[in-house]
Amino acid sequence: MSELLKVVGLKKYFPTRAGTLHAVDDVSFSIRARETLGVVGESGCGKSTLGRAILRLHEPTEGEVWFEGQNILTYDASRLKQLRREMQIIFQDPFASLNPRMTVSETITEALLIQGLFSKRDRVALSRRVREMMGLVGLSERLINAYPHELDGGRRQRIGIARALSLSPKFIVCDEPVSALDVSIQAQILNLMQDLQRDLGLTYLFITHDLSVVKHLSNDIAVMYLGRMVEKAPADELFANPRHPYTRALLSAIPVPDPDFATERILLRGEVTSPVDPAPGCRFAGRCPHVTPECTARDVPLVELVPGHLCACILHKKYEKA
Ligand SMILES: Nc1ncnc2c1ncn2[C@@H]1O[C@H](COP(=O)(O)OP(=O)(O)OP(=O)(O)O)[C@@H](O)[C@H]1O
Numbered sequence: 525m526s527e528l529l530k531v532v533g534l535k536k537y538f539p540t541r542a543g544t545l546h547a548v549d550d551v552s553f554s555i556r557a558r559e560t561l562g563v564v565g566e567s568g569c570g571k572s573t574l575g576r577a578i579l580r581l582h583e584p585t586e587g588e589v590w591f592e593g594q595n596i597l598t599y600d601a602s603r604l605k606q607l608r609r610e611m612q613i614i615f616q617d618p619f620a621s622l623n624p625r626m627t628v629s630e631t632i633t634e635a636l637l638i639q640g641l642f643s644k645r646d647r648v649a650l651s652r653r654v655r656e657m658m659g660l661v662g663l664s665e666r667l668i669n670a671y672p673h674e675l676d677g678g679r680r681q682r683i684g685i686a687r688a689l690s691l692s693p694k695f696i697v698c699d700e701p702v703s704a705l706d707v708s709i710q711a712q713i714l715n716l717m718q719d720l721q722r723d724l725g726l727t728y729l730f731i732t733h734d735l736s737v738v739k740h741l742s743n744d745i746a747v748m749y750l751g752r753m754v755e756k757a758p759a760d761e762l763f764a765n766p767r768h769p770y771t772r773a774l775l776s777a778i779p780v781p782d783p784d785f786a787t788e789r790i791l792l793r794g795e796v797t798s799p800v801d802p803a804p805g806c807r808f809a810g811r812c813p814h815v816t817p818e819c820t821a822r823d824v825p826l827v828e829l830v831p832g833h834l835c836a837c838i839l840h841k842k843y844e845k846a
């Protein structure tokens with residue numbers, strides 16, 4: 525299948541009083557149409573900044589973002605506004621991202637009006653579209669005039685999804701869309717998102733700190749550590765054959781229901797490197813159980829170990845299956 529999105533050497537640096545913070549540092553990947561790239565990594569590794577830089581909600585410092593064959597970083601404000609119909613975002617905390625003074629109907633209507641897809645006078649068509657969107661995300665029509673505080677977390681997230689989908693986008697950055705929800709509701713929202721992807725042909729960049737959430741949802745999974753992509757592979761391959769010591773530590777932290785299959789948890793010790801003006805070399809070196817002097821001597825590039833499986837670790841030969 526053809527690629528919908530291609531990101532090349534993307535950087536997002538923030539100037540801070542202490543120096544330049546490398547939130548996203550030279551990240552490249554592509555996503556095929558109708559597929560999902562899961563992006564995982566711990567808090568502060570740059571997942572949200574990556575998602576926002578792709579949508580130009582944060583202006584990237586450097587790099588290229590190709591969407592349907594066009595580098596969108598060259599777009600002016602009016603083309604960018606049009607692009608918002610094609611590329612949308614769903615946030616972690618729907619309560620924070622929804623206006624507390626707007627009803628379900630007003631929230632979805634606002635999105636449609638901002639993009640000029642409808643005029644205020646098209647009241648019948650607008651109302652039909654709002655109801656259509658509510659049906660699509662499984663919200664009962666009797667909630668049409670409800671306010672966010674009157675709804676539970678799952679229903680609030682359904683509004684966030686309906687708002688994003690109201691413009692019929694092709695690509696959606698899903699920024700931890702279920703992390704704030706109860707576990708029982710998480711599965712419902714994940715199922716909904718998978719159904720919508722299949723029915724509407726959506727392409728997702730799915731951000732989470734929880735590897736088990738993206739396992740069944742992603743075609744490929746990218747692992748980030750302090751602004752860098754350290755490993756990327758098809759989801760099954762990443763779980764079966766993780767190569768980077770950081771990925772191995774992340775996987776070892778997932779609870780396994782069957783004790784016979786439990787692997788020993790890898791506890792990470794040592795200092796977390798600062799993302800402000802980081803020194804050359806592997807950013808995981810300070811916590812890596814396999815660190816060698818070579819790891820900090822120079823930057824460690826992502827290398828394709830087997831087709832489709834990339835890893836940035838000078839020790840990767842050691843991780844090849846015997
Ligand atoms: N507007 C900003 N100004 C300065 N620094 C920022 C800004 N936004 C993010 N950062 C910094 O960039 C780094 C990456 O942050 P980001 O929010 O992208 O991480 P994340 O992986 O999404 O974390 P979380 O899992 O907590 O959501 C962090 O060090 C953060 O403090």
Ligand SMILES: [Mg+2]
Pocket residue numbers: 571572573
């Ligand atoms: Mg985030």
